Amino acid sequence: MVAVRFIVGERVRLRSAIPVACAGTVGTIKLVYRSVDDICDVQFDRHAEPQLIYARDLERVDRELTV
Numbered sequence: 001m002v003a004v005r006f007i008v009g010e011r012v013r014l015r016s017a018i019p020v021a022c023a024g025t026v027g028t029i030k031l032v033y034r035s036v037d038d039i040c041d042v043q044f045d046r047h048a049e050p051q052l053i054y055a056r057d058l059e060r061v062d063r064e065l066t067v
Contacts, residue, residue, distance in 0.1 A: 026061055
C-alpha cells in the first residue's frame with residue numbers, strides 16, 4: 001500500500017473519530033515523519049496539543065473551503 005503524502009501546513013480533515021476529535025474535524029499538518037510511513041502530527045482546530053495520526057485517516061481540505 002502506498003502511503004498518503006502530506007506536506008507541512010496542509011489543511012486536512014479527520015475521516016473517523018479518535019478519542020480527542022470527532023470525524024470531520026479540521027486541522028493543519030505540523031510534522032510529517034519520514035522515518036515512519038503513514039504518520040504525521042496534526043494540530044486540530046480548537047485543540048491545544050498536536051496529535052499523532054495515521055495519514056490514511058486524513059483527507060485534504062480544499063483551499064476554498066478553509067477561507
